[in-house]
Amino acid sequence: MERYVYKRGGKQHDLLAAILINLLPTLLLTLVFQLVPILIAGWYSFLKVNLMAGTKQFIGLDNYIKAATDPKFLQSMATTVEYFLLRVPLQVLLGFLLSLLIYQPRRWTGVLRTIILLPVVTSMVVVTSILALMMHPSNGLINSMLIMAGLPAQGFLTDPRQALFSIVLITVWKNVGMTMLFFLAGLMAISPTLYEAAEIDGATALQKHWHVTIPMLKNTFIFVLITTTIRSFQVFGPILMTTNGGPLNSTRVVVMEIYENAFVFNQLGYASTQSVLLALLLIVISLLQSKLSGRKSR
Amino acid sequence: MKPLKKTLVVLSLALLAGVFLLPYLWMLGSAFKSRSELFSYVLPVSWKTFIPVKPTLDNFTTLLFELGFTRTILNTLGLSAITVLGSVLLCSMAAFALSLLDFPGRRLAFFVIMFTMMVPFEARMLPTFLVVQDIGLSNTFTALYLPWLADAFLIFLFSNHFAEIPFDLYHAAVIDGCPHTRIYSKIMLPNITPALVSGALIKFFFAWDSYVWPLIILRNNRFQVLGVAIANLFTDQSIAWELIFSSALLSTVPVVIIFILLQRYYIAGMTSGGIKE
Numbered sequence A: 001m002e003r004y005v006y007k008r009g010g011k012q013h014d015l016l017a018a019i020l021i022n023l024l025p026t027l028l029l030t031l032v033f034q035l036v037p038i039l040i041a042g043w044y045s046f047l048k049v050n051l052m053a054g055t056k057q058f059i060g061l062d063n064y065i066k067a068a069t070d071p072k073f074l075q076s077m078a079t080t081v082e083y084f085l086l087r088v089p090l091q092v093l094l095g096f097l098l099s100l101l102i103y104q105p106r107r108w109t110g111v112l113r114t115i116i117l118l119p120v121v122t123s124m125v126v127v128t129s130i131l132a133l134m135m136h137p138s139n140g141l142i143n144s145m146l147i148m149a150g151l152p153a154q155g156f157l158t159d160p161r162q163a164l165f166s167i168v169l170i171t172v173w174k175n176v177g178m179t180m181l182f183f184l185a186g187l188m189a190i191s192p193t194l195y196e197a198a199e200i201d202g203a204t205a206l207q208k209h210w211h212v213t214i215p216m217l218k219n220t221f222i223f224v225l226i227t228t229t230i231r232s233f234q235v236f237g238p239i240l241m242t243t244n245g246g247p248l249n250s251t252r253v254v255v256m257e258i259y260e261n262a263f264v265f266n267q268l269g270y271a272s273t274q275s276v277l278l279a280l281l282l283i284v285i286s287l288l289q290s291k292l293s294g295r296k297s298r
Numbered sequence B: 001m002k003p004l005k006k007t008l009v010v011l012s013l014a015l016l017a018g019v020f021l022l023p024y025l026w027m028l029g030s031a032f033k034s035r036s037e038l039f040s041y042v043l044p045v046s047w048k049t050f051i052p053v054k055p056t057l058d059n060f061t062t063l064l065f066e067l068g069f070t071r072t073i074l075n076t077l078g079l080s081a082i083t084v085l086g087s088v089l090l091c092s093m094a095a096f097a098l099s100l101l102d103f104p105g106r107r108l109a110f111f112v113i114m115f116t117m118m119v120p121f122e123a124r125m126l127p128t129f130l131v132v133q134d135i136g137l138s139n140t141f142t143a144l145y146l147p148w149l150a151d152a153f154l155i156f157l158f159s160n161h162f163a164e165i166p167f168d169l170y171h172a173a174v175i176d177g178c179p180h181t182r183i184y185s186k187i188m189l190p191n192i193t194p195a196l197v198s199g200a201l202i203k204f205f206f207a208w209d210s211y212v213w214p215l216i217i218l219r220n221n222r223f224q225v226l227g228v229a230i231a232n233l234f235t236d237q238s239i240a241w242e243l244i245f246s247s248a249l250l251s252t253v254p255v256v257i258i259f260i261l262l263q264r265y266y267i268a269g270m271t272s273g274g275i276k277e
Helices: A012-043 A064-070 A070-101 A109-121 A124-134 A142-150 A161-190 A192-200 A206-215 A216-236 A237-242 A252-262 A268-293 B003-030 B034-041 B057-064 B069-100 B108-119 B120-132 B142-148 B152-163 B167-175 B179-208 B212-217 B226-237 B241-274
Strands: A047-050 A053-058
Touching: A012 A047, A012 A161, A012 A252, A012 B069, A012 B120, A012 B142, A047 A064, A047 A070, A047 A268, A053 A268, A064 A070, A064 B212, A070 A109, A070 A161, A070 A216, A109 A161, A109 A252, A109 B003, A109 B241, A124 A142, A124 A161, A124 A237, A124 A252, A124 B003, A124 B241, A161 A216, A161 A237, A161 B069, A161 B241, A192 A206, A206 B069, A216 A268, A216 B212, A237 A252, A252 A268, A252 B120, A268 B108, A268 B120, A268 B179, B003 B241, B034 B241, B057 B069, B069 B152, B069 B179, B069 B226, B069 B241, B108 B152, B120 B142, B120 B212, B142 B179, B142 B212, B152 B179, B152 B241, B167 B179, B179 B226, B179 B241, B212 B226, B226 B241
Parallel strands: none
Antiparallel strands: A047 A053
């Protein structure tokens, strides 16, 4: 694509001014609040920081060795993976089905789409509060309905076996509309002639989806799978608000572990190491995405 | 359609809508109940669970005049306004330079912005806190928005839209004597208004949702924002459910109104920034 080219030592002073005025503020903010923190985390990950004494001691790879053998950290990773395994298939499948349901324009599709998107824009704190109160063991709406249907009341966030899945339910309820939206965009891009050809060949509705929709949505599936995966490894807000990692550490995900080490135990070096490990993991997943979907970077 | 099949379709659609609407209806009704009424109709579930028998505004007066929510709401409005205006302005400026101009270092600048996008806030939480503390911004209002103005997602969104403007338009403006420094505001910005609205909405919902960052960076209540205030009501382990519901309603009403009015811009922005073939 065409651009106005500025050459070093050229006489296009107003072009140079335009570049500097427009780019520098954003670049400066990116450096100070995003790149420098990443570098600081990298540097701190090799340090033992003592806030009381105000000392910083270089300890090489000790923090990394500690992380690799720390049962608490490894357990938090395992819990995060478990959360990811529970959430991603549920959210992707539901999002896909919802998009199939409302993609043919009918009288009710617009309203339904708006309703499903409301939780996406509603604040996370509000969604978590209301859904957590709905799941309250003694006064929650869901248990009231279960009891009326003759079913036993559940512990939800207070039950170590159900807490992580309850967090999954909260986050999927909030975010499934976004997944649906990405699939809708993918569905809109499929040429109708493909379906017509399949119909002429005598394909049933199910066969049409299996042989046309799913292969044509391959890139959308990859995109949705990877972004939801990344989101799963970032999960934190709803857990900090509701269970704080409990009960019995059943919702102690990796960001919760980092948060506690950083802001409760003041283990700045070790928390930095864990941050670096999480960042590396997410960078690898992001790179995987650009590789798989073959997206051109400009 | 046969009547039976039609009834089934309508029923299942109503059920689906109910799954997403029920929490909102519960919040709406409970926000206008007294605590005793709220807990009286928990079981069995009836219309009284959702609709207040003796509606009251006491919860809202308590929040606004006793618990400091007037100030909290003004803080959140201010934070949202500054975040939206600042980030839309700065990111569209950067997108202009990155997508329509070429200069030594452009690829490096682009790479840095793209790289930082891959490391989400949760992995940068601690070091960003340390940086903000070191430059003396902790406990300030500035700390709430300044780290969030440069936003790679918005830069990509605006770049995509600038790239669709015919280059001849730029060229013609230069020939007509418009200096490069004024082309952004005079020629290019008016041409991507829909994208600016999309970006503004995305940023508004983001700023209105602030929770973890203000929780970490603020040590007193002066600049308290809604997210933290509601979460505090919730985590206090008190039984002031009626206050949780009414504060949640205060936070949700503006968001829902803005979304319903402008949703097509939000949808266009979210999907065009994500997957572009």
